[in-house]
Amino acid sequence: MEAFFKRLSALSATTILLILASIFIVLFIYAKPAIEAYGLKFLVDPRWDVVVTPKKSVSSTNNTQNVGGVNVGSEDDIPTVNIPKQNQKVNVQDDDLGDIPAPPGTVNKVNTQDDDLAGVNVQEEDLGISAPKGNSQTQTQKQKVIYGGLVPIVGTVLSTALAMIFAVPIAMGIAIFLAEIAPPFVSKPVGIAIELLAAIPSIIYGMWGLFYFGPFISHIFGGGSVSLLVAGLVLGIMIIPFMASLTRDSMKTTPDVLKESAYAMGATKFEVIKDVIFPYAKKGIIGSMILALGRALGETMAVAFVIGGVFTFPHKLTDPTVSIPVVLANNFAESSGMSLSALFYLALILFVISFIVISFAKFYFLRDKK
Numbered sequence: 001m002e003a004f005f006k007r008l009s010a011l012s013a014t015t016i017l018l019i020l021a022s023i024f025i026v027l028f029i030y031a032k033p034a035i036e037a038y039g040l041k042f043l044v045d046p047r048w049d050v051v052v053t054p055k056k057s058v059s060s061t062n063n064t065q066n067v068g069g070v071n072v073g074s075e076d077d078i079p080t081v082n083i084p085k086q087n088q089k090v091n092v093q094d095d096d097l098g099d100i101p102a103p104p105g106t107v108n109k110v111n112t113q114d115d116d117l118a119g120v121n122v123q124e125e126d127l128g129i130s131a132p133k134g135n136s137q138t139q140t141q142k143q144k145v146i147y148g149g150l151v152p153i154v155g156t157v158l159s160t161a162l163a164m165i166f167a168v169p170i171a172m173g174i175a176i177f178l179a180e181i182a183p184p185f186v187s188k189p190v191g192i193a194i195e196l197l198a199a200i201p202s203i204i205y206g207m208w209g210l211f212y213f214g215p216f217i218s219h220i221f222g223g224g225s226v227s228l229l230v231a232g233l234v235l236g237i238m239i240i241p242f243m244a245s246l247t248r249d250s251m252k253t254t255p256d257v258l259k260e261s262a263y264a265m266g267a268t269k270f271e272v273i274k275d276v277i278f279p280y281a282k283k284g285i286i287g288s289m290i291l292a293l294g295r296a297l298g299e300t301m302a303v304a305f306v307i308g309g310v311f312t313f314p315h316k317l318t319d320p321t322v323s324i325p326v327v328l329a330n331n332f333a334e335s336s337g338m339s340l341s342a343l344f345y346l347a348l349i350l351f352v353i354s355f356i357v358i359s360f361a362k363f364y365f366l367r368d369k370k
Helices: 002-043 150-181 184-199 202-221 228-252 256-264 269-280 282-298 301-306 324-331 338-365
Strands: 048-052 057-060 065-067 070-072 136-139 144-147
Touching: 002 144, 002 338, 144 338, 150 184, 150 228, 150 269, 150 282, 150 324, 150 338, 184 228, 202 228, 202 301, 228 282, 228 301, 256 269, 269 282, 282 338, 301 324, 324 338
Parallel strands: none
Antiparallel strands: 048 144, 057 136, 065 070
8 A cells, every 4th residue: 555655646746747848848839930930039029910021122233124115134135126217117027036936826027116115116925025034033022920029028027026026025914913913813814814815816806906906006106007017016916815824824833932932032022033933934935925926927817907918118117018928818819820829939938937937936045055
């Protein structure tokens, strides 16, 4: 039985690694056309779904001439034609046209009047003359659609940073109050309320932010009711319950003997919390921040309501912008071809950013110091 449980636990861990690897592989496969088309410039290009029409480049040699509506490259290409005097007909023989064969159904002589262009009216379809290849060439390129991910990347990073700056102090204060200061008849109902806030669906936060919180913030700070500031604050409100609940539970794991010893030595409440509880619960506190950061990076519906969804850089906090999850949610249903590949490229970037940030936070802050 013991061997069975060991294998079962190993299988569970392996399954998680396989799921993680499969997600990365699928994102990379579908994003490969966009990666090959745009490369790393995708990360610094602010344009999205912009049609670029290249200019027509016309290359021609200096000795190109036009004779009777026909472009010819040199004098050797020009058929010998005698320019008539007034009221005199011109006979153009097959011999005068060189090796240019006469088209079927035409006669050997062409009679033209001087009223025509300089007395000569020679048509390509009549004489079978075609413009020389290589001497006159017009190159027309197809229109190209440009996709760049800089604007949603910047929007994601800024909104997440605002959320963490707003949420961390408030969540720490709530956890300290519930764990060490509040009496039991207060800490229990408040703790339940915090846990209920964590269970509220994100779309409800988005609707509340759009119809109430956004106009309130715009009235105070200016700007519109949808902006980077509103998105960051709504994100912060969403992650406060997670951080506060996990931090409170971590602080409660501090043994009473450590706190009582500190009080016996004359330490104050503030000193006990700062010098005893925080160092002991450090891993749990940082873990709660990491989980909150992961949710803030990938939050979609609440941010989609209040960030604006505009592909522009926010020059100030009250400007609207867009984030990677919002771009994916708004454009996936109607995308195909290169636009779909660009969305997978954005999803891959979000995956890599989340993995790097969370891994760095975990291994740097939670490493064992010897």
